[in-house]
Amino acid sequence: MRWSVVRRPEVLLPVTALGVTLVAFAALPLHTGEALKPFDVYNTLQGFARLAPLVLALGLTMFAGEFDLSVVGSYALGGMLAVQFGQHSWAAGLALALAAGLGIGAVQGWLIAVLRISSMPVTLATYIALLGLTSSMSGGLSKTYDNAGVTLWVDQPIAQVFSPRSLITLGAFGVAAAVLAGSRWGREIRAIGGDRRASRVSGVRDDRLLVGVFAASGLLSAGGGALLDFSLGSANPDPGVQPLILAAAGALLGGVSLAGGRGSVLGLLAGAGAVALLAEIVTVAAVPEYVAQLFYALLLAVTVAVEAPGLTRALTRLRARAASTSTVHPSPVAVGRAEP
Amino acid sequence: MSVTKAPAMRWGAAARAARWRPGALDGLAAAAVLAVLVVGAATHRFFTYANLKAILTSASLVGIAALGLTLIVLGGTSVSLAISQTAAVSAMAFLASQSWGLVAALVVTVVLGAAITGLQGLVVGYGEANPIVLTIAASFAITGVATWATGGVSVAPTGGGYRHLNATPGGLALSVYLLLALTVLLEAVLRRTGFGRVLHLVGENRRAAHAAGLPVGRTITVAWLAAGAFFAVAAAFSGAFNTSANVNLGGTLTFDAIAAVLAGGTPITGGRGSAVRTLAGVLLIATVSDLLLLRGYSTGTQIMVKGLIVLAVIVLAHVRSAKGRR
Numbered sequence: 243m244r245w246s247v248v249r250r251p252e253v254l255l256p257v258t259a260l261g262v263t264l265v266a267f268a269a270l271p272l273h274t275g276e277a278l279k280p281f282d283v284y285n286t287l288q289g290f291a292r293l294a295p296l297v298l299a300l301g302l303t304m305f306a307g308e309f310d311l312s313v314v315g316s317y318a319l320g321g322m323l324a325v326q327f328g329q330h331s332w333a334a335g336l337a338l339a340l341a342a343g344l345g346i347g348a349v350q351g352w353l354i355a356v357l358r359i360s361s362m363p364v365t366l367a368t369y370i371a372l373l374g375l376t377s378s379m380s381g382g383l384s385k386t387y388d389n390a391g392v393t394l395w396v397d398q399p400i401a402q403v404f405s406p407r408s409l410i411t412l413g414a415f416g417v418a419a420a421v422l423a424g425s426r427w428g429r430e431i432r433a434i435g436g437d438r439r440a441s442r443v444s445g446v447r448d449d450r451l452l453v454g455v456f457a458a459s460g461l462l463s464a465g466g467g468a469l470l471d472f473s474l475g476s477a478n479p480d481p482g483v484q485p486l487i488l489a490a491a492g493a494l495l496g497g498v499s500l501a502g503g504r505g506s507v508l509g510l511l512a513g514a515g516a517v518a519l520l521a522e523i524v525t526v527a528a529v530p531e532y533v534a535q536l537f538y539a540l541l542l543a544v545t546v547a548v549e550a551p552g553l554t555r556a557l558t559r560l561r562a563r564a565a566s567t568s569t570v571h572p573s574p575v576a577v578g579r580a581e582p
Numbered sequence: 583m584s585v586t587k588a589p590a591m592r593w594g595a596a597a598r599a600a601r602w603r604p605g606a607l608d609g610l611a612a613a614a615v616l617a618v619l620v621v622g623a624a625t626h627r628f629f630t631y632a633n634l635k636a637i638l639t640s641a642s643l644v645g646i647a648a649l650g651l652t653l654i655v656l657g658g659t660s661v662s663l664a665i666s667q668t669a670a671v672s673a674m675a676f677l678a679s680q681s682w683g684l685v686a687a688l689v690v691t692v693v694l695g696a697a698i699t700g701l702q703g704l705v706v707g708y709g710e711a712n713p714i715v716l717t718i719a720a721s722f723a724i725t726g727v728a729t730w731a732t733g734g735v736s737v738a739p740t741g742g743g744y745r746h747l748n749a750t751p752g753g754l755a756l757s758v759y760l761l762l763a764l765t766v767l768l769e770a771v772l773r774r775t776g777f778g779r780v781l782h783l784v785g786e787n788r789r790a791a792h793a794a795g796l797p798v799g800r801t802i803t804v805a806w807l808a809a810g811a812f813f814a815v816a817a818a819f820s821g822a823f824n825t826s827a828n829v830n831l832g833g834t835l836t837f838d839a840i841a842a843v844l845a846g847g848t849p850i851t852g853g854r855g856s857a858v859r860t861l862a863g864v865l866l867i868a869t870v871s872d873l874l875l876l877r878g879y880s881t882g883t884q885i886m887v888k889g890l891i892v893l894a895v896i897v898l899a900h901v902r903s904a905k906g907r908r
Contacts, residue, residue: 309714353897362660363850363896366840371889378882479882483836487663490718500712531734535726542719552710552799 251548252497252504256512259495259541263519273527280402282526287408288397288473290518294411295466296489297496297514298418298507299459304493306455307435307502308361312350313463314486315372316343318479320464321471322376325387332392332472339468340461346372347460351453361456377479385477393475407469414462419507431455436503491538492517494545501549610898618869625876633872635754641868642757643816645861647835648842649761649768650812652860653805656772658785658852659706660713661840662806664721665813666832668698671728672814673821673831674737677744684743688818695814696807698724703806708799725829736828739821747822757819761861764812768857781805785852841892842867847899854903867891 247253267286271277296313303310320339328335350368354361387393396407422428433441434448442448471477496513498505524534547553622628647665654662662668676691702720705711749756772778780801784791792798816835821827846863848855870891871884 357897357900359896359900360850363840363844364893366837367844367889367893367896369889370837370841370892371886374882374884374886374889376882378880378886380882382881483666483834487718487721490715491722494715494718500714530730532726532729535722535729539719539723539726542715542722546705546711546716546719549715550705550709550711552708553705556709 251499251545252506252509255495255497255545255548256509256516258544259516260512260519263516263523266523267519270523270526282522283403284399284405285525286518286522287403288405289521290514291405291408291411292466292470293485293488293492293517294511294514295414295462295469296485297492297510297517298415299462299466300486300489301493301496301498301505301507301510301513302418302431302455302462303361303459304498304500304502305435305505306431306452307438308354308452308455309500310347310350310365310456310459311362311486312346312365312368312372313459313489314481314483315369315376316346316460316463317467317470317485318376318477318481319343319346319372320467321477322379322385322467322479323464324468325385325471325477326379328392328468328472329388332389336465336468336472339464343460343462343464344457345460346464348453348457350460351456352449354456355449355452373480380477380479382479384479387471387475387477390475392472396469396473407473410469411466414465415507415511418458419511422507427451427454432503432505434502488517491542495541499549618873622869622873625873628873628876631753633876635758637865637868637872638758638761639755640872641864642755642761643820644835644838644842644868645761645864646757646764646816646819647813648839648860648864649764649857650809650816651839651843652768652848652855652857653781653809653812654713655843655848655850656785656852656855657781657802657805658788659703659802659806660850660852661843662699662702662717662720662809663714663836664699664702664717664724665836665839666834667721667724667728667829668695668810668813668832669817669820669835670827670829670832671698671724672817673824673827674728674732674829676814676818676821677737677739677825677827680739680741680743683741684746687741687743691818692811692814695812695817696810699810699813700803700807703803703809704799706806707802728829732828734829736826738826744818744822744825747819757816760815760819761864764815765857765861772856777801777804782853785854787853841888844892845895847895849899849903863895 248257267282268278270282296317299313299316300310320343323342324332324335324339326335327338346368350361350364353359354364397405399405400409422431430441430446431451433444433446434451438448492513493505493510494500494513495516496505496511497509498513520534520537523529524531627633647669651661651665654660672691672695675694676687679687679690682690698720702713702716705716706713747756751759772781780791780796783794783796784798784801788798817831820831824831842864843855843860844850844863845866846855846859846861848859848863867888870887874884874887
């Protein structure tokens with residue numbers, strides 16, 4: 243029974259990803275010859291705070307069977323708004339960033355819910371438009387943030403390994419986990435991800451949930467961008483595609499399915515943690531960047547294999563053939579579980 | 583992605599074309615084109631041959647890649663998120679193999695692009711893998727291997743044959759002629775050949791196509807193979823133009839190509855779309871960007887408007903097809 247729980251992709255993937263990267267992180271002294279310092283953990287958590295809001299944002303929409311490509315657009319816009327309008331009062335800048343993210347997300351969710359359009363083209367268009375808007379706000383240039391007090395505050399070490407930024411990010415995961423576990427929203431979001439029509443028939447208000455999920459996604463992305471740019475002391479109008487790809491990798495390693503209906507906030511936390519650990523390992527061990535890229539490719543290839551019905555069937559056939567030729571009695575558990 | 587497809591959703595493109603009557607939305611589209619032309623007429627230097635050339639040239643490379651992506655979208659296999667990376671390594675191979683002569687270099691490039699993308703098509707077609715995750719994985723793998731192989735430095739051309747691709751016969755870039763020729767070719771293949779018809783059916787309803795005994799896996803694999811060849815052709819021109827290539831050469835090609843396909847009104851769910859539509863999408867984006875540039879708007883504004891155009895077309899195309907269904 244326990245084994246069958248562990249074998250589920252939403253448990254297996256994050257446990258494996260986090261486990262492998264944690265072991266590698268712990269084994270770093272073997273490579274560098276220096277013991278791990280609290281600073282290494284602090285740095286990992288800073289890297290986590292940079293990426294994790296996007297993982298959570300994207301992951302939440304993936305629970306519902308959608309895919310919010312616009313997270314990096316809200317990320318860039320949130321940072322730019324926070325820096326431009328938060329020079330004197332960080333709170334005003336942050337509030338504006340959060341409001342913009344919330345509003346953009348809600349409008350996208352509304353479009354997707356009301357028109358019943360696939361979310362990918364809509365959020366891709368928004369992503370492009372938001373990058374353009376951010377770029378035109380600063381004339382295509384980076385914008386510096388002169389409020390050094392805020393920059394120092396968000397990154398000051400707390401208990402050696404944390405910072406306000408990483409604690410806020412962890413807090414966001416805590417809130418998301420509590421809300422989804424403590425209300426029926428968690429179940430309902432996964433239900434509309436698993437089978438939209440069936441859940442609608444059974445009385446789930448999928449339109450409201452979609453608006454909520456995309457609004458949360460926009461809020462988290464914009465907030466993450468604002469915190470990052472406060473920390474960097476500048477806003478970059480074009481963060482590139484890398485954050486999106488890493489966020490998708492983090493969410494997928496967290497055991498979320500692109501088909502929807504599967505995954506947990508805890509899994510997303512582990513997925514984001516694995517990506518942050520990997521980045522830190524690459525930095526500390528001075529591993530060539532391509533090794534990390536090949537490692538991501540390998541991990542994602544595993545998630546592809548887990549989710550591909552054709553591959554699963556082929557594997558099942560092979561196993562069945564092996565079982566029929568061998569004298570060992572085939573175990574019923576070994577036959578591949580059909581993907582929903 | 584939850585894509586709900588009602589079985590009796592569409593009555594076939596031919597039937598719809600026969601019943602086609604200009605509706606409010608077609609009027610809206612016509613009004614938009616008219617608006618572009620009117621604003622263009624009021625813009626200094628918009629209606630000049632030099633500007634037309636500029637629009638076509640800027641559209642050509644994205645256009646060729648977008649034609650390839652059209653095959654992937656049409657077959658119902660979503661999009662590839664590894665176009666930039668595939669183009670980058672193809673361009674690297676193109677420049678590195680210049681010493682063998684232009685033709686051999688082009689063959690190497692196209693075979694490489696087709697092989698990389700075709701391999702992914704194989705897993706998508708036969709393995710039913712999710713194309714988004716697979717192509718993200720592929721993008722990491724391609725960049726990783728390319729960085730490892732080159733040591734992270736830019737590839738310089740090993741011969742001068744590539745210069746022929748920068749030719750401008752009749753004053754137009756060679757890539758523009760190729761874009762138009764490839765559009766005609768692809769349109770003919772999609773309309774007239776068995777492969778084209780099967781690809782439409784597979785994209786429309788993969789399960790039904792499978793049940794009908796159509797070669798689903800093979801068709802998708804061939805579509806991805808051809809798409810890779812298109813990406814490689816665009817890459818060869820890009821490499822020739824830049825005279826050096828590294829892993830970042832692809833830039834924003836992935837999203838530019840997706841935007842072009844979507845701006846042509848092709849739904850991402852598959853089964854519908856054409857090469858001509860994609861060409862229209864590329865030209866629409868290029869024309870509006872050019873118009874904004876001439877009127878002095880910043881690059882940021884151009885990008886923002888591109889996003890808004892794509893969004894508007896998605897919504898309009900969706901509303902229109904939803905109306906057609908009733």
